Amino acid sequence: MDISIFLLKFWGWYCIIFFFVLSFNPKRVKQIVDNLKDARFLIVLSLFAIIIGLLNVLAHNIWESNIKLLVTLFGWLALIKGIVLFTFPKRAIGWLEQTNLKFIQAMYILLFFLGLFMLNEAYGIVPF
Numbered sequence: 210m211d212i213s214i215f216l217l218k219f220w221g222w223y224c225i226i227f228f229f230v231l232s233f234n235p236k237r238v239k240q241i242v243d244n245l246k247d248a249r250f251l252i253v254l255s256l257f258a259i260i261i262g263l264l265n266v267l268a269h270n271i272w273e274s275n276i277k278l279l280v281t282l283f284g285w286l287a288l289i290k291g292i293v294l295f296t297f298p299k300r301a302i303g304w305l306e307q308t309n310l311k312f313i314q315a316m317y318i319l320l321f322f323l324g325l326f327m328l329n330e331a332y333g334i335v336p337f
Contacts, residue, residue: 212268213269213271213280214331216265216268216269216280216283216284217279218327218331218332220283221326221327221328221330222328223324224321224324225321225324225325227317228320228324231314235314238313242302245294245298245301245305248298251294251295251302255291255298256295258287258288258291259287259295260291261284261291262284262286262288262291265283265284265287265288266288269281270284276327279323
């Protein structure tokens with residue numbers, strides 16, 4: 210299997226699963242933000258984001274103007290998020306606390322449609 214297709218499936222399913230988890234339990238977003246105040250949780254989360262992002266970037270750092278760019282951007286965003294959370298935890302938590310909960314929910318709706326798009330590209334369900 211092509212690495213681009215594999216990562217399209219990975220990130221697509223990731224977005225869809227997160228959307229449904231947060232849709233059925235909207236209090237989970239606030240709980241995640243509250244848990245970020247715990248240093249142990251923050252370290253585990255940031256290390257996990259760094260590992261996933263770095264693996265994605267090392268395996269798929271393709272800057273072409275097609276669907277492969279989306280996979281590359283997801284990897285870089287995960288890596289940057291992990292580095293920012295690990296390096297500047299208080300600043301990142303402060304920013305998250307000031308962010309409106311409705312904005313975060315709107316972003317997850319956007320990620321749902323992005324996940325559907327990526328899964329469609331990976332599985333070829335609806336041809337464009």
